[in-house]
Amino acid sequence: MAVAVAALHEREPGRLWPLLGAALTDLCGGEAVVHKLDDWSQSEGTVGGSPDAAAVELAGLGESDLGLLRAGYPFAHHYAGRPDRTPVTAHRAAGRDWPGSPTARLLRDVLDADHVLGVPLPGSSPPITGCLVYRSGADFTDDHLTMAERAQPLLAGVERQRQLLEEWRRALAAAGTADERAADCALTPRETAVLLLLADALTADAIGRRLGISARTVHKHVENIYRKLGTRDRVGTVLRAQRLGLVPSPGSRGPCAGPPRLVTVERSGSEQT
Template identity: 35%
Template sequence: MVSDAGTERLVLRCVDLLAELLAQPLDRFPVQEVAEHLRESVGASMVAWNYVSGHRRRLGYLSEGAESFRDAGEAWLQAHGPGAHPLLRWYATSGSTVPLTAARVPNAIADRRCQEAFAAVVEPLGVLRQLSVPVSLSVHEHDAVVLGRDDVDFSDADVELVARIQPLLVGVRRQIETRRRWADSHGRVDGEDGSGADDAARAVGLTPRELCVLQLLSEGWTQHAMAHHLGISPRTVHKHVEHVYAKLGVGDRLLAVMRARDLSVLPQQRER
C-alpha cells in the first residue's frame, strides 16, 4: 500500500502534469499521456480509454497486450449490451460520477450472476480487477479511463488517489471543449478556421485558461457556473476574470466581450 507521503507525491506529480496541460492551447485531450500516468500511479497492468455515445463506442486501448481485451470486450458488450458490465451498469443507474472498482459495485446494481459473467470474460485476460475514472458522464455519453490488473483489487487508497485527480482531468477536458467552441465560433461567423484568432489571443497575452474564461463570459456564464464547469474554485475563476479584464483594459463583462471582438480574439457578431 502506498504511504500517505507517497500518495501526496503521486497527486502532486499528476497536478504538475495537468497544470502543464492547462497552460497549453490543446485541441485534443492528451489521452495516452494522462492514462499512462494514472496506470503508473496505481500499479495497473492495463489502461484503456473507454468512450460510449449512444450506440457509438470507441475503445482506445493504450497499454501493451490490451488488444485481446479490446477484442473480447467489444464482442461481449455487442452481444450482451453495456449493462452487462458492472461498472457501466452502476454509472447508468446510480447517477454517480465518482471513481469505482467493479468489485465495489453494490449487489443491488450488479448481482452475483452479473459479476460472474463479467469475471468469466475478463479473468482469462488478466484484468479481473478494474477501476473506472469517469471524465465525462451524461445521459448520452460515458467517457472514462479504465485501469485493470489481475492480482489484488485496487485499494481504498488507490480509489482515493484517482478521486483526487479526477476533477483535474474533468477541468482539462472541459477547457479543451470550450476552446473548440471558441475556434468553431470564428469559423461559423467569419468563414475561417479560427487560426488567426490564436495570434490575436497571444498578442493580448491571454493564457489558454484565460481564453477559456473569456469564451464562457461571452456565452453568459456566471463565475459560479464557470467554477463548477472547470472544476476550480470561484475565487480562482474571479482571479482569471480579473486578469482577462486587465489584459483587455476593461472593467466589466460587456466591455471585455466588446473589446475582445474589436481585437478579433472573439468573432464579431453575425448580422441578423
C-alpha cells in the same frame, strides 16, 4: 498539482485526456486506461489504444468484441440506477460474476488485465462518461479507490475545458488561427476558457461552477485577461476579443452550446461506461 498545471496550459484539446490518463494510472495503481468521452452504445463508438502494442490488439478486434468494450460491463448498470458516482471496481460492482464474464475474458486476452476500476465524471448522467483503469494481478485497494475519488474533480474540470476549447475552435472555423491569436495575446488555455464564458454573459460564480474553480480564481483570470487585452470591463473585453477573432461574433454559435463528444482509448487511460 503538476498534472493540473500542465493540463491548464495545454493548447491542444486532444492531448488533455492522454495527459490525464498517464497520471491516473500512477495514482490508482493501474497499468492501462481507457477514456470514453462520448455517448457510446454497443454499436457505436471509436476504440483506439496506446502504446502501439495495445493499439494493434484493439484494432484487430471484431464487432462483437468491440460491442463488449462499448457496453462498459458492469459499470453501465451499476451507475445507471443511482446518482452516486463514487469509483468502484468491477469485482465489487459485479461480485463473483465478474471473473467469468465475457468482458473479463476479453480484457485478459487483449490487455492482459484482470481487474477494472470505474472512475466516472461527477454529475455525468447515463450513459456515464469517464474512465476505466485496468490492472493485472491483485485487485485495486481501498487506497486506490480513495485516490481515484480525489482525482474526479480534476478530471471533470479538464473535461469542461476540453469541451470549451473544442467548441471555440469549431465556432471560429479556423483552429490554427484561433490558437495563434490567443498565443499572440499571451492568453493561456484556461484564460481562453474563462474569456469564452465571459462572452457568454456568465457571472464569476457561474464560470467557477462550470470550470470547477472558485469565483476568486475566476476574478484573477479575468484581471489577467483585462491586462493582456488592454481593457477595463467585461463589455469592452468582449468587444475587443470579438474584433481580435478570439471569441465568436454575435449570431454565431456560442461556446457553451455543448460540443459533440469525443472518444479515445489509451494504454494509460480510461473508458466511459
